[in-house]
Amino acid sequence: MTDTTLSPEIRPAPAAEPVKSKSLYALDDLTRKRNASEKRFKFYGIGAVLIGLFFLVVLATTIISEGIPAFTRTIVEVEFTLTQEQYDAAEKELFKTKAYEQFFIGALQGQLEESGMSVPFDAAAIERIVGKTGGTIREFFKANPGALGSPAAFELAASSRVDGYTNGRVTRETLTDSRFLEKSDLDIVDSLVEAGIIKTVFNWNFITGADSGVDNPGGAGIGASVVGSFFMMLVVLFLSLPIGVAASIYLEEFAPQNRFTDLIEVNISNLAAVPSIVFGILGLAVFIQFMHLPQSAPLVGGLVLTLMTLPTIIISTRASLKAVPPSIRDAALGVGASKMQSIFHHVLPLAMPGILTGTIIGLAQALGETAPLLLIGMVGFVARGYPDGFITGFTEPNSAMPAQIYTWAARADYAFYEKAWGGIIVLLVFLLTMNILAVILRRRFERRW
Amino acid sequence: MxxxxxxxxxxxxxxxxxxxxxxxxxxxxxxxxxxxxxxxxxxxxxxxxxxxxxxxxxxxxxxxxxxxxxxxxxxxxxxxxxxxxxxxxxxxxxxxxxxxxxxxxxxxxxxxxxxxxxxxxxxxxxxxxxxxxxxxxxxxxxxxxxxxxxxxxxxxxxxxxxxxxxxxxxxxxxxxxxxxxxxxxxxRARNTVERGIRVILFSAALIAVLTTLGIVLSLVFNTVEFFRLYPAMDFFFGLTWSPSFSGRGGSSELGILPLLWGTFYISFVALAVAVPIGLFAAVYLSEYAGPKVRAVAKPLLEILAGIPTIVYGLFALLTVGPLLLSAFGDNGLGIMKAGTAVMTAGLVMGVMLIPFVSSLSDDIINAVPQAMRDGSYGLGATKSETVKLVILPAALPGIVGAILLAASRAIGETMIVVLGAGAAARLSLNPFEAMTTVTAKIVSQLTGDADFASPVALVAFALGMTLFVVTLGLNIVALYIVRKYREQYD
Amino acid sequence: MNEMPNLEQASDMTASKISAKKVQVYYGATHAIIDVDIEIQPRSVTAFIGPSGCGKSTFLRTLNRMNDTIDICRVEGSIKIDGEDIYDAKVDPVQLRAKVGMVFQKPNPFPKSIYDNVAYGPRIHGMARNKSQLDDIVVSSLQKAGLWEEVKNRLDEPGTGMSGGQQQRLCIARAIAVSPEVILMDEPCSALDPIATAKVEELIDELRENYTIVIVTHSMQQAARVSQRTAFFHLGILVEEGSTEDIFTNPKDKRTQDYITGRFG
Structure with missing residues (x-):
């Protein structure tokens, strides 16, 4: 655009002279065009913001609509009385559980007729709807012989497809007849729902339970991995907060201006941008291959996440330390406090709200991180139970929330996808709580100097 | 005890x-x-x-x-x-x-x-x-x-x-x-204690350096081990990626190029989504929006950045993938075979990067002194002219830095590509085909059943090394540019 | 405060370039400018003086609607340029600012080449049909700003690389390039050393031939040196306005007298 070879001989153009003034009231064409392009540009900006917000809304509605069904489960509630004679007769049969199933179907039929409905069904259909019931019933009466002869209520979990049908995942149109469920079964389900025998209840097991095997999506819960995440976060909190604060104090207050300090600083800002998967590789190579710490343990996960979170915490802690005005330090030094005293007695307490806010945000980040956990074996591990004690909580293999979600997603089964979305809701509730806590801390203690 | x-x-x-x-x-x-x-x-x-x-x-x-x-x-x-x-x-x-x-x-x-x-x-x-x-x-x-x-x-x-x-x-x-x-x-007890505390503080700061050292050493040792078993030339210039888990990985072809291609292709799609939207959003929020709109829209957009990547991964796999498939699959244009594809992962990653680009650019645009705007308005420029001709050119180095940081983020992103991009290593131009990335393969090589001493597992470290070097290079350049840019207006 | 009618002003009423009546400016709840009436003569230099925070800069910025860029700012009353109300809904501030240029306190060249700095205004206002016309405008503006000889061999070097005085003259050249009729200057020399200041003042004096100039300054000497008329602001009020000579030798108001004799400010 520029032209350095302009010759000084060029005559001043008359255009630059103020000749006659145009009226301000009349918009000239160019201005009109410019204003139109201004409007267009502003519109692009609004569009960009709206697109961003649109994605947020889509994401939120997807998560909620897909995840909510994970919090409900469908049960079949049947009440019936088994007499001593029936029991004895059943026990004499060759296929004992089959006999119990017959009793169950009979009871079901009775209950249906009682509520004035009659849908023909056979044992196979019932099996498709609630699974094999005979075993459960037999076990119950074997364990409680006293219950014979008096009415007993049975709450049986409906099969995952029936569950899908009642919460809208499966419809008559999408269902293809299979050995799991047939279209005709849905009529039975409908009348059972009408009779109040099949109902939807809140699925506590999803929140408190442990993971189930691949074949039992209904029984899968996220509770055990919440505990795993909790132990990991304990490790992260108790390592990264003190180390992060100590490192920040050193760098902000004591570090001499030299190459080594520069190296540490450049190092920290670059570490903050290293992909998380690389920390996973570090964890695998150092903690598991080299140190032989147990695989899948929250301790190892916590250590890896600590190293990953440290740079974030150091950066935010240094910012809060920097925000404390030098006059505070001068005042303390002025009355004869040592530098260490001025920092620990005055600067650090004043910076604490900011430090805690940064730490909570760092923890929230660590809580949602998945990639490094993949490499240290927290994914694929089926967390079937809770740890027995506090110490073993750190060292026993467990899963973590995001790892559990990934495990479910990787099972490629719609019933587990529902669990994965539900798990995301639980994870996001934790993250939201932590972030709200951080915001409250900041609002409450924010100080403007 | x-x-x-x-x-x-x-x-x-x-x-x-x-x-x-x-x-x-x-x-x-x-x-x-x-x-x-x-x-x-x-x-x-x-x-x-x-x-x-x-x-x-x-x-x-x-x-x-x-x-x-x-x-x-x-x-x-x-x-x-x-x-x-x-x-x-x-x-x-x-x-x-x-x-x-x-x-x-x-x-x-x-x-x-x-x-x-x-x-x-x-x-x-x-x-x-x-x-x-x-x-x-x-x-x-x-x-x-x-x-x-x-x-x-x-x-x-x-x-x-x-x-x-x-x-x-x-x-x-x-x-x-x-x-x-x-x-x-x-x-002199106080002096001794304070000296001790200082040493403790210093060692805490040293942990960051040790972490980097740990990363470098664990990558280097295993990478060297890998190159002993598998020729480096074949790794860096091989056009085929087909690990063979049977035997001891003897017949594996482990060329990184298809993976790098997938990585860069997906990152490119992501940036093509995130940079225009993020940049326009930043310009709008910093130059046009009133304080009330800004106070609402900015944190809302930043929520997108706080959502864990596993959520985006699931979103790609279960929502965006099927959606794209219904438009471009066999019932639509017929150029997409499965839900997992470059486009799926790239789009979702782009959404994830929008707030990253917008908040970095926002900071950088705000660092342009008000005097520049005044000068431009004083000459009768409209806002958009001021933005296009004065603010963005002045902020360009900073914005380039921000984009490089976003690129490094995209290259290192794991969960979205593991779930959304597919598993097949492929050198193709069709963005609706499944491809895979360096990070996705690190995961699959190290979570498989392979013996850690075999080349099919060790290759993950060489991939990790490549990833680390690329992202580190991008970060160093980006941070340098951004720092220089800030110093200019301080 | 306006109880002493200014005869000279009244007689020049029809010829005045800018005429402000009952101007009020509010910043949120703060009433920053109160009831200002002033007539500004064409092709002359009018200086606004007063202690800092008195509202002189704020008032200056209302003259080309620069305050529009501040959300909480509100202007009432009427300001007419050549008889047209600049706050009329029909008026586009963009066109207004092409007519009323502005030079700021701190030199603010864009981080572009010297050439592009000067060419910026003509480009956005579409003033040149082709490259050679644009070249002409750039050259003549630099010449008028007295900068041509110093920069003619380095037009593609960044404007930010020049000395402070040169930068400010570049900003003046940049303002001239859009052929304004009025040039507003907000303490244009406050960031400059005495030699650079002298050059800028000289330039202002030359520009008076073709432009109406309003300059805000906190230096009374500067006002005395460059202006024909002077207005004294205090606490958002226009205390006194008249020929520069009158204001400095025979102030009518006690506050003006106190200020120019250095009792406050």
Whole structure:
């Protein structure tokens, strides 16, 4: 655009002279065009913001609509009385559980007729709807012989497809007849729902339970991995907060201006941008291959996440330390406090709200991180139970929330996808709580100097 | 003695040392605090510090080194022959550890005498059944070599722990005594304590450097190991990626180029989504929006950045993928075969990066001095002209830096591509085809069943090394540009 | 405050370039400018003086609607340029600012080449039909700003690389390039050393031939040196306005007298 070879001989153009003034009231064409392009540009900006917000809304509605069904489960509630004679007769049969199933179907039929409905069904259909019931019933009466002869209520979990049908995942149109469920079964389900025998209840097991095997999506819960995440976060909190604060104090207050300090600083800002998967590789190579710490343990996960979170915490802690005005330090030094005293007695307490806010945000980040956990074996591990004690909580293999979600997603089964979305809701509730806590801390203690 | 109690005891020694040091200091000054060099608590802290810090240091080092030493000792005991076909030393060692733990637990619950656990022979006493009866998890039949290894493992661990306890406690006591001995009225306790704290602060700062060192070393060692088994030229310039898990990975072709192509293609799509939207959003929020709109829209957009990547991954796999498939799949344009594709992962990653680009650009645009805007408005420029002709050119270096940071983010992103991009390594131009990335392959190579010593697993470290070098390079350049840019307007 | 009618002003009423009546400016709840009436003569230099925070800069910025860029700012009353109310809904501030240029306190060249700095205004206002016309405008503006000789061989060097005085003259050249009729200057010399200041003042004196110039300054000497008329602001009020000579030798208001004799400010 520029032209350095302009010759000084060029005559001043008359255009630059103020000749006659145009009226301000009349918009000239160019201005009109410019204003139109201004409007267009502003519109692009609004569009960009709206697109961003649109994605947020889509994401939120997807998560909620897909995840909510994970919090409900469908049960079949049947009440019936088994007499001593029936029991004895059943026990004499060759296929004992089959006999119990017959009793169950009979009871079901009775209950249906009682509520004035009659849908023909056979044992196979019932099996498709609630699974094999005979075993459960037999076990119950074997364990409680006293219950014979008096009415007993049975709450049986409906099969995952029936569950899908009642919460809208499966419809008559999408269902293809299979050995799991047939279209005709849905009529039975409908009348059972009408009779109040099949109902939807809140699925506590999803929140408190442990993971189930691949074949039992209904029984899968996220509770055990919440505990795993909790132990990991304990490790992260108790390592990264003190180390992060100590490192920040050193760098902000004591570090001499030299190459080594520069190296540490450049190092920290670059570490903050290293992909998380690389920390996973570090964890695998150092903690598991080299140190032989147990695989899948929250301790190892916590250590890896600590190293990953440290740079974030150091950066935010240094910012809060920097925000404390030098006059505070001068005042303390002025009355004869040592530098260490001025920092620990005055600067650090004043910076604490900011430090805690940064730490909570760092923890929230660590809580949602998945990639490094993949490499240290927290994914694929089926967390079937809770740890027995506090110490073993750190060292026993467990899963973590995001790892559990990934495990479910990787099972490629719609019933587990529902669990994965539900798990995301639980994870996001934790993250939201932590972030709200951080915001409250900041609002409450924010100080403007 | 469990670790927990050892820590408690060391802390107790430190506490006793604190009280003793404080008392001794006061006594040496005849009970008058004013005659002391430092406050009495500093004398106590000095003793406590000398008792606890070296003891804990020894403890940590011991804990790090002991498993390593035991491991190398035990693995020497396992005869070559007992590592079966399709198995590896690592798996056998895991079995040894499991057996040892089983024995421990069985003894602890009283189902086995300690004596029995030490001397039993797998070929005479049916150890496997007995352990199973005791409720212990044993995966395979315990053979005699494994049993012997497990028994020595148990013994080495318990003696190791015993020595550790003794050494740590001695160190704590000796440190405490030393601290008490030097305590007298003239002793400059505060200076000593502060020097000690300074060293602790410094070592905390050093951890960041050690982390980087750890990353580099673990990558370098394993990468070198990989290149010993697989030629580096084939890795860097190979056009095919087809690992073979059978055998020992002998017939694998492990060329990185298809993976790099996938990585850059997906990152490109992501940036093509995130940069225009993020930049326009930043311009709108910083130049046009009123304070109220800004106060609402900015945090809302930033929520997108706070959502864990696993959520985006699931979103890609279960929502965006099927949606794209219905538009471009066989029922639509017919150029998409499955939900997982470059486009799926790229779009979702782009959404994730929008707030990243917008908040970085927002900061950078705000750093352009108001005087620039005034100058432009004063000449009769409209807002958009000011933005396009003055602000963006002035902010360009900073924005380039921000985009580079976003690119490094995109290249290193794992979960979205693991779930959304597919698993097939492919050199193709069609964005609706499944491709895979460096990060996705790191995950699949290291979570598979492959032996850690085989090239198909070790290649993950070479991939990690490449990823680390690329992202580090981008970060260093980006951070340098951004810093230079900020200095310009400070 | 306006109880002493200014005869000279009244007689020149029809010829005045800018005429402000009952101007009020509010910043949120703060009433920053109160009831200002002033007539500004064409092709002359009018100086606004007063202690800092008195509202002189704020008032200056209302003259080309620069205050529009501040959300909380509100202007009432009427300001007419050549008889047209600049706050009329029909008026586009963009066109207004092309007519009423502005030079700021701190030199603020864009981080572009010297050429592009000067060419910026003509480009956005579409004033040149082709490259050679644009060249002509750039050259003549630089010549008028007295900068041509110094920069003619380095037009593609960044404007930010020049000395402070040169930068400010570049900003003046940049303002001239859009052929304004009025040039507003907000303490144009406050960031400059005395030699650079002298050059800029000289330039202002030359520009008076073709442009109406309003300059805000906190230096009374500067006002005395460059202006024909002077207005004294205090606490958002226009205390006194008249020929520069009158204001400095024979102030009518006690506050003006106190200010020019250095009792406050």
């Amino acid at each position: 469990s670790l927990f109690w050892l820590v408690v005891i060391v802390l107790a020694i430190a506490f006793v040392g604190y009280v003793a040091g404080r008392a001794r200091a006061l006594a040496s000054a005849g009970g008058d605090m004013r005659d002391l060099h430092s406050l009495p608590s500093y004398y106590g802290a000095n003793v406590a510090m000398k008792a606890a810090v070296p003891a804990f240091l020894i403890l940590v080092l011991w804990l790090l080194v002991q498993p390593f030493v035991i491991h190398s000792n035990i693995s020497g005991m396992i005869p070559e022959g007992s590592v079966g076909e399709g198995s590896s030393l690592g798996l056998v060692m895991a079995e040894v550890r499991r057996a040892a733990e089983g024995l421990d637990n069985a003894v602890a619950t009283g189902q086995m005498t300690d004596d029995f656990a030490r001397n039993a022979r797998a070929d005479f006493n049916d150890i496997t059944t007995r352990l199973k009866e005791a409720g212990q998890i044993v995966t395979s039949q315990i053979t005699q070599p494994i049993m012997r290894a497990a028994q020595s493992y148990r013994i080495m661990v318990s003696t190791g722990n015993l020595y550790m306890t003794i050494v740590v406690l001695l160190a704590a006591i000796a440190g405490g005594l030393w601290g008490i001995r030097e305590t007298n009225a003239e002793f």
